[in-house]
Amino acid sequence: MSDASTTVGQRLQANRLNRGYTQAELARRAGVSVDLISMLERDVRESMSWASMVKLARALDIDPGVIAGKSSRLDRVPGASALAVRDAVINPDLLELHPDHDGEPTSLAELWRLIERAYGAYFGGEFGVLAAELPGLINECRLLESADPAAAAPLSHAWQLAGSVLVHTGRDDAAAIAAERAIQAARKGNDEWRLATQYGVYCWVMLHQGRADESERLAMRAADAIEPSMSRAASEQIAVWGGLVLQAAVARGSTGDVDGAENYLRMAAAAAARLGTDRHDYWTSFGPTHVAIQTTHIMTSAHRPDRALKASRAVNPQGLFKVQYGRHLLDVSRALLERRRTDEAEETATRALDLSAEWFRHQSVAESLVHDLVGRKTRLNARLRTLLQGVERN
Incomplete structure (x- = not known):
């Protein structure tokens, strides 16, 4: 059976x-309960925590x-x-041009404009639009970079966007x-803060692979390399450093070590307080709101859930950006559900869906949340039906 026609439990069992x-035996190897595996495989439960999923994946x-x-x-x-984005990343011919391309490189200014537009599509949850543009954008960046080293900077962001879509x-x-x-592209420039943000993206990808410890270590190595003097550092440097520390906090938290995560959160909160505002640098974000989000x-x-809801205030x-707020709303909805505030959880999840239906259906956390919301009700209301349609696999 394809992923589109199977449940979490069926994929686990297969x-x-x-x-x-x-x-x-799987329970022993993964360090989870047999009951969890049994309930998942019988579709009595349709979701599990990310930590449990990582343990099971590692064991398998x-x-x-x-x-x-x-899936796409x-x-x-x-x-x-x-697949076209993947092929652009794993491409044996690094300068293969489209048959209709005239061979003339795009100007550096135009490349930056295209990068800006591509990030707009990503943060707006328009993954289809972005996927359609990325292979050509990567190609244009490569072509100019072969003649102008300054194009390595936009090329690094094109690779970053490709990695994000592929995740x-x-x-x-x-x-x-891609990360x-x-x-590699960022290393060709002289902007160490841009390079640090790309390490942060790699940490995020590793976290999705279930490599939390490696993600944490890399995030802190990159942070240590640019650690600012808070009294003298530029705001951009503080923001990039703080973003890396937040990445380490999320990685540590994903292992269940809340105390360790809180140590990082305190460091990040101090940096955010120094900034006093939320910033977007190199298309990454940091500030008081982002500390609260994480x-x-x-x-x-x-x-x-009580601490989560308190932080969310x-x-x-x-x-x-849309996808940033949408992901936060999914966390808030989950916390509300754990507090048995089901109607509020439904409403919050619906707000996330309304931000971008395309982004929503690519979120495994949204799918598990919706199934858990449905499990709390004896009858589907209109809002739950809309949420179920939002996570349906085409």
């Missing part, structure tokens, strides 16, 4: 049987996204293809290659 494990020697069923569900935009469409290994290429996320993942939606 991979378990492929390895020749009994439920008890697969990526967590295989169990989550991550792009809007039907002409030319939109996650959302279930191609984490290709995403890691490495982004780092605190909410970590506490939600740790099943501490410090989030200022103004200035947040």
